[in-house]
Amino acid sequence: MNFRTKLLITLIPIAVIAVGSIAIISSMSGAENIIRIQKYSMEILVDKTMNELSSWISARKRxxxxxxxxxxxxxxxxxxxxxxxxxxxxxxxxxxxxxxxxxxxxxxxxxxxxxxxxxxxxxxxxxxxxxxxxxxxxxxxxxxxxxxxxxxxxxxxxxxxxxxxxxxxxxxxxxxxxxELNVFSQNSIASIKLGKTGYLFMADENGTLLAHPDKNLILNLNLNTLDFGKVFMTQKNGVLEYFWKGDDKICVFRSTKDRNWLVAATITKNEFLASVNKIKYISAVVGVFALAFIIISVLISTGKAFAIIRKTVDALNLGSSEIEQAANEVSNSSQELAEGASRQAAALEETSATLEELSAYSREAASLTDGAEELMNKNVAKTAHSLKALKELTYDMGRIEEDSSEIGSVTKTIDEIAFQTNLLALNAAVEAARAGNAGAGFAVVADEVRNLALKAGNAARDSQELLEGMRNRIITGAKALRKMSSDFGAIVESATIMGEKTVSITSASKEQSISIQQVSKASLEIDEITQVMAANAEESAAASEQLLAQAKSIHQLVINLSSITGTTIKKDGKWGSFINKIIKEKINEYKG
Structure with missing residues (x-):
């Protein structure tokens, strides 16, 4: 299960709980307000009717x-x-x-x-x-x-x-x-309708109905004969729920101050709560749509964020894999170079011993000078060829040094992308804050994306530091190769001198012994140079090992990041294979 799935599993239940709670609270609050408003409207209607009744009777008294x-x-x-x-x-x-x-x-x-x-x-x-x-x-x-x-x-x-x-x-x-109370009833009571099922009724101080939509009840029904009617007559003022003729009803009732007559407004409970039920239904529908919108927004936003992270991981993985492969090849080639230099040093030691023997057999050497001259000419040609290969290798190392600089710039670009992602996450958090409670879940997602962006930026900076160390080691290796190139130049020069000495031996066999001593001296110098080359090759091999370790560390970081984001690591060793090919060619040329 990748990190995005875990994040969605965490966020979606939170969003469901939050939206559900908001919908329930809003519907309950709306229901309470509607009930209060409807009761207040019924109270106003009853008070208005009472005032009209008092005014009407007062007018008749006048x-x-x-x-x-x-x-x-x-x-x-x-x-x-x-x-x-x-x-x-x-x-x-x-x-x-x-x-x-x-x-x-x-x-x-x-x-x-x-x-x-x-x-x-x-x-x-x-x-x-x-x-x-x-x-x-x-x-x-x-x-x-x-x-x-x-x-x-x-x-x-x-x-x-x-x-x-x-x-x-x-x-x-x-x-x-x-x-005639019927006149007042028809004008001010019977004509008033509360929705489809509501109406007004009036009773005198004894409970006898004076006004009612059902005229058969007028003067024929006394409220004191009913359980809920007794509450009306005893309580005088208030709100009462009761059952009448198959319906649950809600009634608001008041008593006049002068005559103690009862005026009441009643309506079926189903119609009274119809608006409340409608509010609950609307709240549920809005809650479902809001939840769907939040889930879709989370899926889209996390998808975009993780797409950017996957691209970053792919780029880091590609670079780390190629660097690891190239570092491995450099390490192997450096070891081969060190072994070759060691073998060459051993061969030069044997050459010095042979030259000492030649000093004792100078006469015999005179007859072989022509052959020695030819051999020396070949040696000079091979040394020059090796020098050329070493210069090309030095040039390639310079190219590697330049490429390492470009890798650093790529890492900086990744860091800038992480910074821009962080800014986008901050902007998303601001927009979520403006949205208020509906955007709370979205603010949490924006914060997580920002944290991931910060982690990606930190990983990119760590990679930059590792690549900078690798680049410094490559620069050191390049300097060592340039020094080797300079030393090979000295070898070529020495070989040329040896050729000239061999020519002198050919022209003057009497000076053969002196020439052999000079050749022996030159071979000692070559041995020293070869020893230096071997030491440099060993240092280069050690640096390559360190570079390889750093590359493996970067690759491991990429693997860890991939496991978090659920990204599949893709291996593309084109660049590393290219470096490997160049190094092998140069090593083979050197060996030749």
Missing amino acids: DAVIFSKNSVFIAACKGNQIDKARDQLKYFHEISPFYEAMFIADPEGKIFVDSIDGKAEGIDISKLPEYQINASKAKAGELWVGSVGRSPASGRPVSLITAPVKDNGNIIGIIGIPI
């Missing part, structure tokens, strides 16, 4: 006071202008549809004129239980609104408003106005 001061009605109470009073009662009744009737009674409560063609004339309201209090209050000189009862004339719910008619402070009659 009407009663105004009528009690009407001069015609006062005259009628004195027994005058009865017909005119009847006409005015009819007129006021016609223009006031909320009056069931209008009448004038004597101080004892007996009606003597009405607006309904005498149908109520002769009725004594003091004899009717529901209106006795009106009669007594009128006798006491008080304006009074009676309890709601069933009208004897129409059977509809009415409330009798009575006002005393006075003349010079004396009560001479009673003005009575039975007000």
